[in-house]
Amino acid sequence: MTTTNETRPAEAAPKDTAGRTGKPVVELKGTGKSYGNIRALHGVDLAVHPGKVTCVLGDNGAGKSTLIKIISGLHQHTEGEFLVDGEPVRFSTPREALDKGIATVYQDLAVVPLMPVWRNFFLGSEMTKGPWPIRRLDIEKMKKTADEELRNMGIVLDDLEQPIGTLSGGQRQCVAIARAVYFGARVLILDEPTAALGVKQSGVVLKYIAAARDRGLGVIFITHNPHHAYMVGDHFSVLRLGTMELNASRDEVSLEELTNHMAGGTELAALKHELAQVRGVDVEDLPEEEDLTAPVATTGEAVS
Template identity: 85%
Template sequence: MATKETSGTSGPVVELSGVGKSYGNIRALHGVDLAVSPGQVTCVLGDNGAGKSTLIKIISGLHQHTEGEFRIDGEPVRLGSPRDALDRGIATVYQDLATVPLMPVWRNFFLGSELTRGRWPLRRLDIALMKKTADEELRAMGIVLDDLEQPIGSLSGGQRQSVAIARAVHFGARVLILDEPTAALGVKQSGVVLKYIAAARERGLGVIFITHNPHHAYMVGDHFTVLRLGTLELSAARAEVSLEELTNHMAGGAELAALKHELAQVRGVDTDVLPSASRGAGESSGDLVP
């Protein structure tokens, strides 16, 4: 799946400058810069505790930043709720997808935003229009489902993620935040999700792809931001960093080198056969390779 360095036709929709978040005396995030432009996939990588979740909560309106500046369309903002973010075109797709497994696909597509017809008190759901709209929007993203009446829980993990992405696009998202969408998926289903991330980019959305997998990020990413212990470890365009370098930053090359040095002092451990620090962690035979 090829990708290209893409620059938006206008300035960034979302821009963070020196943004941080403290909870009392605990600083969870500090000095983070991030820019998301239309038609660009910005990948945010980091290990557990790196600050990815805190960053998501700030951009999606769950929490307010305590330092730095957060701008949308060039205007400094302090979002008070996820609804504020949605009203400004920022949609978040979390790992649990906020779907009802036993409901049909079309009902989940319009969950919370159902279309109706008729006047009160005879107003009723416009089922035909919702089915037609859901089918058209899914097909526009390249998602073809034989039966929209099937429970969404019967779809594969990759298909459910794709439906959630198409739903966000339909309801006017300009920036789409994807929270570890491939974390619990196998190789094939991860490929399905990456395909629709690229499709969202082609439709002009700015995508923030949160992941701990550098291989997945490198397949679709235009810009890479690596967080480490709440601070910015790396911010680089695709042309400026290789997959090996990205993996090294993600895994903490200095720590791996120190660990290898310490293991060399232990009898019975042949450190010559261990991977070098430049390879990093997270490279397994199950990962997708670009």
């Protein structure tokens, strides 16, 4: 049945907290995860600061999904430390992570396509009114609140009664982001939000990622696309085969270096001499291995 929730959560992220503190909200130190004899993640260091976008890049099988599951409370780490506000934590459920202000927006968005936008905004946390046992949904208040919160994020919809399934992919992503901000997220994990979108809709989502950052949230942006990451990112981590290959702030890595790391440039550089012996393969433009070495930032530093 519906859940009583008549007021905005008290722990909702303030709009003016960006950059107030250099301390990370979420921090991983040498964190890893093993499934029996299979080591899916090993020795990962990551720091998520308020008002900053931390981009996590990697190919399929790099360990991005495992990382998301640890931070969001779906799985527990088996090595290293996981800190929230400097305190070690070990979540048993996603609800525990949410109670700490860690919200995850997955690719499928967990929306009901045939329900209106305002109903999806409050799905599972509906506002009610009236005395028990005849409490009923406070529809007008939910509509008004949803409209206000969407407008606060710069999202203007003509009709909140329209089924959310009729919105574009970018608009649905933005509604999910606004919903997480309203319900008190301090850290927002976005799982490949631009993966299935065109150029224009991807730009819309990137705009609202920047808006969430400007409201003081720490954003973890999971993506395959280094160009999208570089447009909004403050810090970049590249995972490869469960380990962290690159961990650098924006002023320590260029878009070209980030793209090379993401595209497996290190492996190509190591194989350059072998590829040179294959007929029809031009290796002149391939990078040298030493050219791909970027300074590694320590996770304890504040990201500029």
